[in-house]
Amino acid sequence: MVKIAWHHLFAHPLPEGHRFPMIKYELIPGQLLYEGVISASNLFAPELVSEAVILLSHDPGYWEQLRDLTLPAREQRRIGFPLNAQLLEREMRIAQGTIDGAIYAKANGIAFNVAGGTHHAGSNWGEGFCLLNDQAIAANYLLNAGLASRILIIDLDVHQGNGTAEIFYNEDRVFTFSMHGDKNFPFRKERSDLDIALEDGLTDERFLMKLEETLPLLLAHQPDFVFYLSGVDVLESDKLGKLALSKEGCKARDRKVLQFCKDHNLPVQVSMGGGYSPNIKDIVDAHCNTFKIGLDIFE
Template sequence: MLKIAYHPIFTHQLPLGHRFPMSKYELLHRQLLHEGTCTEANFFEPGMPSRESLLAVHSESYISALQNLTLSKSEVRKLGFPLSAKLVEREHIITQGTIEGCSYAIDNGIAMNIAGGTHHAYPDHGEAFCLFHDQAIAARQLQKLGKVKKILFVDLDVHQGNGTAVIFEKDPSVFTFSMHGAGNYPFRKEKSNLDIAVPDGTGDDVFLSELKKTLPRLIEQQNPDFIFYLSGVDILETDKLGRLTCSIEGCTERDRFVLTTCKEAGIPVQVSMGGGYSPDIKTILEAHANTYRMAQEIYF
């Protein structure tokens, strides 16, 4: 059975006019239930992560400043969110959802987090709507438990996974792959193990061609026994923070290819949602919902 991390706190209310669409998480949950793609049995409510698990990626000083709400004004501006105890609790629970999802993925081939994909979080600071790096923390937990020898990060969000690159830059047991818009944030890119920066205006044909010739080769070369997939839908032409021109159909084919490749290779995959900022919330929901539809079709 497909297991998906979801908690009501994911929809934590931001001040009116904030550009991050928190409502998409609740609406996506409702949509998947309404159309019958999922039932309530597919969803689980994560708890809170241990401090030890957070410390495997983030510094003691950063974790304490978040939890005590003592970040400086400039540090809060970097986050992009107004800092609050509720927001910090939310980020903890999102992280635990990814951690718990890894166990489900090992048992069932795949697990998903309706939020997460916070790939701009660094060890000592957060930025761009990312406080804790959920997938990196989960990867460290898998390593600690001795459940994996080699991990592959597949980041197909329109923005480079800069935090991911830095966190694992000295860890040969983790291979970081990011395919992103060359002209998109972050404007100073970090160095992943493999970066493919596609130019502004890149659409379905080029994006999918690059992906389809790269991912199978990486799996053959790296021989991972676990994959973290960040399935951001901000590659869409309609996305107000992206610069690519992919269609809903192209985004769906991307997910189909990644998940089919993981399944056929017998590699467990944990999927976090990443970004999506199209002006029409219905576009965001449809693009995200397609990822779940593909998961159900391919795995179950």
């Protein structure tokens, strides 16, 4: 059975001005349940990730400032909202949900996190609404537990996965691939194993062509597990994106990635990443399409 990490804290932890895009974390499972795509048995509520597992990816000093809620105001501004206990709990549950999803994926081929994709968190910093890097934490968990030996991270959010790139810069067992807007946040990029920077206004055809050309090249790493960050801020309607993909183009993107994983017997954990279109329906529809395609390919 395909498993999907979801917790009520995913939807309502943020200050008032930041809540609109977070509503999607409640609406996505609601829509999938309403359409009969999933049942309640597909959903699970993750616990808190342990400190020991966090420290496989994040520096002790940074983690202690998060844990004790003593992160300097300047660093909180870099994250984008004030640090509080509920926000930290949210991120700890998201990270554990991605770990649990990775374990479920090894058994079932694919698993999802309704949230996650917190790829701007580096080893010793938070940034861009990210405190703890869920896919990096899960990747290091798999490696440390002997559950994977060579991992591929495919990051197709419109923003570069700078935190992920930094965490794994000296880790040969993890190959980081980020295809993102060149002139978009973060303006100081890190170096992934493979970065493809895209010009503003890029549409479906050229995006999909670049992706199709690149995916076979990633097999050279010989991965035995994949993490996929499927941000829908690539949509033309996205207010933070600068690319111009249609919903159909976004669906085709997900199908190419997930079919690639299926064809090569690679279990895949999917985190949702960004989505900031003014119309919440556009965000929810695009994210729900990711789930539907994954279930269609793997079930």
